[in-house]
Amino acid sequence: MKRTIRKFGNSAVLFEWSSNIKDIDYTSLLSLESYLLKAYSDEILETVMAYTSLAVYFEEGTDPDDFIENFDLQQEWDFFDDTKHNTWVLPVCYSKEFAPDISIVASQNNINEREVIQLHTSREYLVRFIGFLPGFPYLSGLDHRLFTPRKTNPRKLIERGSVGIGGEQTGIYTMDSPGGWNIIGRSPLQFFNVLHRPPSLLIPGDKIQFRSIDPHTFERIHQGVIEGTYELERVNHD
Structure with missing residues (x-):
């Protein structure tokens, strides 16, 4: 399953999963969101989830281009979802x-x-x-x-x-x-x-x-x- 990240306006990035909705491992989206909110708590203003994507909006002063350049998209974050469902x-x-x-x-x-x-x-x-x-x-x-x-x-x-x-x-x-x-x-x-x-x-x-x-x-x-x-x-x- 291919995962990508791109700039999404002037103050956000968009993570996308290039796969059919039915084939998405939904836990990976939840885990990514949980990981980001912990690792970048001072920089993130809001996250917005959809079926195959996650938009991340930053506080003023955070450069989306720098974030993309330094983020390791290949890392695994499945263990980061500790939200109680x-x-x-x-x-x-x-x-x-x-x-x-x-x-x-x-x-x-x-x-x-x-x-x-x-x-x-x-x-x-x-x-x-x-x-x-x-x-x-x-x-x-x-x-x-x-x-x-x-x-x-x-x-x-x-x-x-x-x-x-x-x-x-x-x-x-x-x-x-x-x-x-x-x-x-x-x-x-x-x-x-x-x-x-x-x-x-x-x-x-x-x-x-x-x-x-x-x-x-x-x-x-x-x-x-x-x-x-x-x-x-x-x-x-x-």
């Missing part, structure tokens, strides 16, 4: 009132709506990166029988907590937003809060399992989230 069980209500596109996903794939729910809740998903909206997780691991193209005409409003399918991906709208993904359910959880540290519930490297709930349970959990009494289920803590 969680496996979360996320409640989702797939009832029609929260799932306006579940029939489209079913029809597109020649299955019924019950099978959509069964397939969507039967997998474990990996948070590959956060993007589009604050805290919005791009998740890999979707069953191919649920692949559905994005909508031709995006909605002007998708409500916070909505779970969608866009192409070969599934994800969660962490706040009210326009969007073109097919909405198949909604979670009562709060995924992003600027008052929390960190503000995003999910981070790259976390894993997710979806659990189907009924509308009554949705309302009960939603109230618990508002009151601060709901405790999210966690499968393990690496």
Whole structure:
């Protein structure tokens, strides 16, 4: 797998993995990010991860050209990822009132709506990166029988907590937003809060399992989230 680094604007560099998304060893991206944040903590302003790349933005005074010249791209950093990653069980209500596109996903794939729910809740998903909206997780691991193209005409409003399918991906709208993904359910959880540290519930490297709930349970959990009494289920803590 070829790895490259290049200048990315006046104050950043971009690490790229020249490989198919499905073939990427995702732990190497996480390890690289962890290594850089430790080794260059005084120089790095921010890192932004994508499927096959990692952008590194520097504080004023750091020269990207000097960084590239002195960085050993061939070194191994797999052992540097000591971030604690969680496996979360996320409640989702797939009832029609929260799932306006579940029939489209079913029809597109020649299955019924019950099978959509069964397939969507039967997998474990990996948070590959956060993007589009604050805290919005791009998740890999979707069953191919649920692949559905994005909508031709995006909605002007998708409500916070909505779970969608866009192409070969599934994800969660962490706040009210326009969007073109097919909405198949909604979670009562709060995924992003600027008052929390960190503000995003999910981070790259976390894993997710979806659990189907009924509308009554949705309302009960939603109230618990508002009151601060709901405790999210966690499968393990690496």
